Amino acid sequence: xxxxxxxxxxxxxxxxxxLYLESKPAEISDETIAQLCDWLMxxxxxxxxxxxxxxxxxxxxxxxxxxxxxxxxLWISADRYDCAVYPNxxxxxxxxxxxxxxxxxxxxxxxxxxxxxAYKFAAKRVPSLEIRKILYSEIVLRSAAYLYLGYAANPKIxxx
Numbered sequence: 001x002x003x004x005x006x007x008x009x010x011x012x013x014x015x016x017x018x019l020y021l022e023s024k025p026a027e028i029s030d031e032t033i034a035q036l037c038d039w040l041m042x043x044x045x046x047x048x049x050x051x052x053x054x055x056x057x058x059x060x061x062x063x064x065x066x067x068x069x070x071x072x073x074l075w076i077s078a079d080r081y082d083c084a085v086y087p088n089x090x091x092x093x094x095x096x097x098x099x100x101x102x103x104x105x106x107x108x109x110x111x112x113x114x115x116x117x118a119y120k121f122a123a124k125r126v127p128s129l130e131i132r133k134i135l136y137s138e139i140v141l142r143s144a145a146y147l148y149l150g151y152a153a154n155p156k157i158x159x160x
Contacts, residue, residue, distance in 0.1 A: 013112050016144030020137070023158035028085060032130045037091050039127055044094040049074045051097040062109040069104045076100075085134065085157050098122070099139060115143040133159050 050073050057075035059065040068074055076096045086092050102121045108114035119139040123132045137157045145153040 013144050013147050016112065016141055017148030019160040020141035020145040020156075020158055021148075021153060023160045025156040026133075026137070026159040028130070028134065028157060032128070032134075033085060033087065035127060036085070036131050036134060037087065039125075039131060040091050040094045040098065043098045043125070047097055047101055048072070049097065049101060051076055051093070053078065053093065062103055062114065065100060066104055069101065074100055084155060095138070110143070112140070112144055112147060115139050 049069060052073060052075045054075045055078050058077055059068075059075070065074070074097055076093055086095075099118060099122065102118040103109070103114065106114075106117045106121050108117040119135060122135055122139070126132050126135065134157055137159065141158060141160075142153065142155070
């Protein structure tokens with residue numbers, strides 16, 4: 001599998017990161033959260049992988065993750081799905097598995113450009129604009145904050 005190469009600039013990463021870091025958490029309706037969870041469960045049932053929970057397993061890069069996916073296995077790190085939007089942590093686990101598989105299907109790495117490619121791929125499948133906005137916050141903006149800071153920012157959903 002060929003990975004996409006990063007074409008975004010450090011200033012783009014900073015701009016997206018600051019949108020995430022400086023924005024107040026969005027208010028999301030119970031109806032939207034229920035719709036998001038239903039969609040995630042549907043996505044989960046379509047994943048052709050064996051998702052594995054891990055407190056310790058981390059992928060150094062997308063190529064390492066792709067190699068596991070080629071073996072029908074994907075490790076999901078507990079610290080990667082700690083978003084408060086989900087009523088149950090299983091949905092964060094499912095989200096991370098779906099998102100990582102989207103990286104695989106798009107051949108995209110963990111750069112900002114790779115996250116944007118994975119977001120666009122997922123956004124085509126979601127049932128509403130509200131869920132697209134949640135995914136944009138989770139995938140593009142939160143990833144930009146990680147790339148900018150060098151560590152995971154406190155999780156939140158923002159609609160800047």
